[in-house]
Amino acid sequence: MNVDLFDFHLPPDRVALRPAVPRDAARLLIIDEQGRRDAQVRELADQLRAGDLLVFNDTRVIPARLEGRRGDARIGATLHKREGSRRWRAFVRNARRLREGDRIEFGRDVAAIATDRAADGSLALDFLGDEPVELLLDRAGVMPLPPYIAARRPTDARDADDYQTMFAAKPGAVAAPTAALHFTPDLIARLAKAGVGCATLTLHVGAGTFLPVKADDTDAHRMHAEWGRIDPATADRLNAARARGGRVIAVGTTSLRLLESACGEDGRVRPFEGDTAIFITPGYCFRAVDGLLTNFHLPRSTLFMLVSALMGRERMHETYAHAIAEGYRFYSYGDASLLLP
Known part of the structure; x- marks a missing residue:
């Protein structure tokens, strides 16, 4: 596909330079079969169902x-x-x-x-x-803040905490799995009370996530490989949740990409350990996930292509136009979207 199809104009003042405080005060744009509605991340438990399973990336960012x-x-x-x-x-x-x-x-x-x-x-x-x-x-x-933040302010002591998720346990990432930055212990407790489960996997996010797509056609772009692991117990939990009728919802594109890499054509997730360079564009058939919670992504980026594959390209252009018009904050420290196809 022509990369120009994934372009859009983002005003510079929409790029978040600091996260919301507290973290779960970030805004949440929900897109599902009912349409589009605005909420806050702290209300996430009201948007999910008992039996759903959120999947987080427990990688830890190193000062890379x-x-x-x-x-x-x-x-x-x-x-x-x-x-x-x-x-x-x-x-x-x-x-x-x-x-x-x-x-x-x-x-x-x-x-x-x-x-x-x-x-x-x-x-x-x-x-x-x-x-x-x-x-x-x-x-x-020092912490490797994304170029769109680092170009506008220096890295400081706050970023050492701000750019780590509450799940960060396994050092090796050079970029944060930013969708999980919105979560707090209080929010996890509210989700548990609502019957929503949590699971973790590991994908050490590489700096290639920030690289622009320089090719004119998506077929000519090559992803950089990243190392990930899903242990057998986690794979069993994911498969059991779906067997009971629950939805598997990836928190972040990193979690989604590893889940899809580990999933067979039968829709079952297998234990996984190794590199993945999966590149998801429109036309891809999702097997492992039923939804995605993610931040708002760069124009012409592989991540905007991924959400377009999940929800439809035209629908995501409309979603991002709404987010820009309504003052949502974009990128790593920005607000979130819950995408339920």
């Missing part, structure tokens, strides 16, 4: 953005995906100033060797020393 030098050249690196105990694939700013084998000094006794330049322009960084790379990143790295 680094600033360093190779001689006089300033080098910026955003880690993308772990490739070994001391090696990370990274998107590098000013990469033309680097040759394979060059040493980058990131300060605070953190250094890495650049190697293995890939066709997409990314480089592998081999971190030096004996300390775990996680400790090096805690010392020298």
Whole structure:
């Protein structure tokens, strides 16, 4: 499909630079068979049914953005995906100033060797020393806010908490599963009281999620692989919930993409561990999920293509036009939509 079909105009003042406080005070736009209505995330329990199961991503964002030098050249690196105990694939700013084998000094006794330049322009960084790379990143790295926020304000101490979900447990993501940022312990308690269950899986979100689609046609775009895991007990819970007539609702596109990667043609989710590069566009037949809670996405992005596949492209253009007109806040720190096809 032509990528232009997924374009729309978003006024810059609709981009949220901070999350709602408290988190579940964010607005919620609901799209279902009854039409469209406005609510708040804290009212989510009233919009779901007993027996429904929400699926969250329990990945934890690491401080994956680094600033360093190779001689006089300033080098910026955003880690993308772990490739070994001391090696990370990274998107590098000013990469033309680097040759394979060059040493980058990131300060605070953190250094890495650049190697293995890939066709997409990314480089592998081999971190030096004996300390775990996680400790090096805690010392020298900062939270990797999305470009549309980082370009408008600096990362600060608030982001260390704001850009983690309450489910964050397994370090490895370089972008947050932002739909889950809206959840609080109080909201989870209200959902439980209403008979709505919760389950978790792990998908370590990569920096590729921020990359624009540069191809003119969706068939020419290639997704970056991300590592994920669904354990056997979780797969059993998902299948049992649907067998009882409940709906499986992914919280975030990351959860949805992993669920669909792990699902067979029979609609049953299998245990999964490994990489997925699934790219969902209109025409895709959803097997694992019955709905999605997600934030509002970039024009021409793979994520707007995904929600268009779930709900219909024209309907999502109408939904986003309503959200823009009504002052909804967009992107990672913005408001949410509940999509129930």
